[in-house]
Amino acid sequence: KSCSEKKHREKEKEKERLKHKEKQKEEKVDLIVEEESQKRAGGEVEMVRHNRDNNKNAGLFCNVCLCLPLFLRWEEEKCTDGSKWRFLEHKGPVFPPPYEPLPDRVRFHYDGKAMKLSPGAEEVATFYAKMLDHEYTTKDIFRKNFFKDWRKEMTSEEKSKITELKKCDFTEMHEYFKAQSEARKQMSKEEKQKIKEENERILQEYGYCVMDNHRERIGNFRIEPPGLFRGRGDHPKMGKLKRRIRPEDIIINCSKDSVHPKAPPGTRWKEVRHDNKVTWLVSWTEKIQGSIKYIMLNPSSRIKGEKDWQKYETARRLKKIVERIRAQYREDWRSKEMRIRQRAVALYFIDKLALRAGNEKDEGETADTVGCCSLRVEHIRLHPQMDGQDYVVELDFPGKDSIRYYNKVSVEKRVFKNLQLFLENKQAKDDLFDRLNTSILNKHLQELMDGLTAKVFRTYNASITLQQQLKELTSSDDNIPEKILSYNRANRAVAVLCNHQRAPPKTFEKSMHNLQTKIDEKKKQLSAAKKELKAAKADAKTLRDEKSKRVVETKKKAVQRISEQLMKLEVQATDREENKQIALGTSKLNYLDPRISVAWCKKLGVPIEKIYNKTQREKFAWAIDMTDEDFEF
DNA sequence: CGCGTGTATTCGGCTAGGACATT
DNA sequence: CAATGTCCTAGCCGAATACACGC
Structure with a gap:
């Protein structure tokens, strides 16, 4: 069907x-x-x-x-004038459905007593109720922030009654939502189909725009629904209320001569503007951090693809001069000026360890995370000698998304001595590079090469590592599963370099065990098949007729098939084990020049579908299209 | 061997976090 | 140089899909 x-x-x-x-x-x-x-x-x-x-x-x-x-x-x-498009027409964003009050039988209890909440307060309560079995709700800051914002939505009567979160009982609400999602799963095929069709209709109407002469897919055409803010790591604002966005909050960007999107009945947009120096279609201000949110195009669009291409071309330009830059920063390690030494050591970290630039962040507004330029004394330890290596630097800090970066690297003596110097007379909370920030660093890089910034090193090192690893690990004699294992290993080397970690999947142990069982079974199957083949061969030798010869052939094929299956399973097991805590997707999507992968596929006869799924192929269409097998990054 | 059903795995949406340019 | 604006990067999680299994 x-x-x-x-x-x-x-x-x-x-x-x-x-x-x-x-x-x-x-x-x-x-x-x-x-x-x-x-x-x-x-x-x-x-x-x-x-x-x-x-x-x-x-x-x-x-x-x-x-x-x-x-x-x-x-x-x-x-276009050369900095304009991003000439014509832009779209239908505006899709708003989340309005709040539907709970049925009366679903009650909220305060201090053991049932209590009907006003719609405004009830809606905010449901946000919390939905998260009840999430770890967030156990955190003090989350609870405190939530309660404070929730109270703002209460009527004065509610406000005077509800004074302590710990006396609030949301369990009935929580159960109700669980039942709802269960019911959704149990829906009949027809109902599910109907929903799917409706979604498709919305996608067709709102999910595309016309930019210049092309119909392009929009990335996120839905307005973010209200809820509780979920920051990552120890975020001081976690649990705060994310308010519902109204049409009056929204700025529309489109061509003057296009059919402008209509605001929902009885409402109006905050503004309609026609700025072709930017790529967004819709924007609004998010009230928790005060930052602006955008609706932009899908990665498959021209505007994103072209930029992506350009990013990798910049990284390839860096390749041509990277040795010169390295020579220079080594030279700068002995500069008379502190600021230059700091700059040179920071750049060394960025190059060698693929660290992020590390902008300053406003304290108290965000989680405490750092990158290279914002490293503090407390994040680094120096060991003149460790594990049989000299001049070991131990780095341990919370990076983007509060993912821990932990690494011990042996560095050159000069770097080590410089680091000792930078640490002199400083407290744990002081900046390691006190004479440096990202703006100074990037200004310097800009002088070395047009378009060079700190993040280009990450892109360059990721891509060049993939290319080297692929060369090293794959041989044209390998079969396809082996080639793919090698590809994943090369990809993994990059993910490790860039510190792309993930929590081990919840079912990891179990799935690993299942796989092992399958392997054992396959092994048994194989030895049985081999036995049969032997017997058949013996028969053929004595009988010497056509029929028994044919039997030998089929048995041979069976053995071959089974051993191939076994191999495939074993490869899969290795791959999965090695991938336990590492996420490959981020580097594949953001750091690896897709032309390297496309060329590799062509050269080794691996179908591109084995490396990129449908979305990825759409995003990298430009690369799939232009690359031949001897592309060199 | 095809089919429906339950389960494991992958995908893609979501939205926060960061880099860097511009104001 | 701080604040603002733009767009790229990130992990998580629910939904979709692939796969295993029994009939």
């Missing part, structure tokens, strides 16, 4: 494409562009080796124009 539905959808899409293509032809855009691309194919643009007719990735092209490979299209449409 679902298969025929898929086909149907495909057909629909195809129809739409054709329609759009017709339109394009009418405007003669296709023709002009075609000629232009022929001209370029002559030489100028390095990457133009593309033959449209041979292209198997037709589905990757813009579904409006279907005219050109992405990167060529981008070339065509390039």
